Amino acid sequence: MLSEKSAGTIRATLPAVGAAIGTITTNFYDRLFTAHPELLRDLFNRGNQATGEQQRALAGSIAAFAGALVDHPGTRPDTLLSRIAHKHASLGVTREQYTVVHTHLFAAIADVLGEAVTEEVAAAWDEVYWLMANALIALEERLCAQAGTGTTLRDHVVVARRAETDEVTTFLVRPADGTPPPPFRPGQYVSVQVELPDGARQIRQYTLSGEPADALQFSVKRTPGTPGGAPGGEVSHHLHDRVREGDVLRVGAPFGDVVLADGDGPLLLASAGIGCTPMAAMLGRLAAEGSPRPVTVVHADRSPDSHAFRDALERQVAALPAATAHVWYERPGADRPTGPTVRTGHADLAGLPLEPGTTAYLCGPLPFLRAMRTQLLERGVPAADIHYEVFGPDLWLGQD
Incomplete structure (x- = not known):
């Protein structure tokens, strides 16, 4: 829990820090990789660094965590922390690396904000950082222990x-x-x-x-x-x-918190492009178990030729007694006489029945995720029952 004194300082400075967070994180990564080039070589995704996606993801998570502490005192943003902790545990991030990050992040904050970073401001943001870091360290060590490995690779x-x-x-x-x-x-x-x-x-x-x-x-x-x-x-x-x-x-060992939950309630599995991979695993497990759960599968792709696991999708849906599949292609080509219903264009849930109590799993590009989530909310699916996975740095963190 953030101290009352620090909460007031964070609330007052969050707009200024938020406005400069992109500059701060760029400065931070420059400092970090100058001092520790091995991290860029062997840990951080060099492609995401080149495009700036990693910086935006870090900025979003820090701002989201700080905002949650002041907007909801006495609670902790567990969804945000869980998503980050699973990724860190999978990568083998260590406790010591949090101290390295702290050193260069706070040097960047002081460099960018200058005299605005008083001792009081620095102390408040230091408290935020270590609240987040210590929570993540504990979660990551617990995840690695559950996986039965300290070094995951x-x-x-x-x-x-x-x-x-x-x-x-x-x-x-x-x-x-x-x-x-x-x-x-x-x-x-x-x-x-x-x-x-x-x-x-x-x-x-x-x-x-x-x-x-x-x-x-x-x-x-x-x-x-x-x-x-x-x-x-x-x-x-x-x-x-x-x-x-x-x-x-x-x-490494398997990690990730967007997983198929046990139960017998209805499911919606919606994906686009390579986002079909977790859905293939979920459908495979359901088919292997002969699950009676109502399952609606939605997939969007460029064309049948670019649709990975199309044959598996047909087999898995056919093996489930209460499953249907709906596929959208931008360039449909010749359709098969059997298999999923194929439409032209972008995925749209408007014409599909959704049973009460549906749990939704989404995976694909951000525009697809936002469109699917918006449609589900408009149709009365609670936000807590809509789960998503983003491939690459999670630029959506804190924006749900």
Whole structure:
């Protein structure tokens, strides 16, 4: 809980800090990577640093946490903390790194805000930082203990790979030491570390897209660059072009808090593009169990050719007694005589029945998530029953 004195200072300075948070975080990362270049080389996503997405995500989480402390005293933003803690535990973030971040973050705050950072202001924001940091440290250590590992990355052998589409490849990996792969909940992800040609050991997180016997399965979309804009995904290109059966990857334990909950209530699984991967795992688990739950599947994609797991979707829905699927393609092409109902354009829930008590899981680009969430709220689905996953830095944190 934030002290009453600090709460007043945070409330008074939050607008100024919020207005400058983008500049502060850019300054912070410059300082951090100058002092610790190994963090950019081996931990932080270099592509997201180049586009500024990581800075915006950090800014959003800090501002959201500070705002929650002053707007809802006596409570803690557990959803925000849980989402960050799972990502940090998956990456292997350590307790000591929080002290390193503190040093360079507060130097950046002082540099950007100058004389406005009085001793009282510095002390108040220091309290906010350590409230957030200590909560995350405790959560992350608990998650790692539950996963049975302090260091989450271990050698895994690639036992198979297959092309889902021209852009999406699925990898099956097995622990190199012969132990069985860890259990996971549908919707979780693993960290995958590769060594790139320049020696960098970059880490990315990929959703587990199925559960074959004795292996972990994750699927990777080749991330293209944009002319004069974002660089191409160096790890996704490396996995597609260089990693073959028999190669060894460093893979972490499963983490993630947007997971299929137990129960018998109705479900909506809505995805766009590569956001279909957690839904494939959820549908696979439901089909394997022969679940009687009412399930409505919604998916949007560019075309049938770009729709990963389309065949699996048809099989899984057919195996469920109370499931229906609805697919939207921007370029539909020739439709199949059987399978999901196919429409042209962007996904729209307006014409679909939603049973009372529906729990919704969403995954895809931010515009898709916002559109789906807005439609669900308008149709009376409580916000607490709408769960989402963002691939990449979560720029939506604190904006729900």
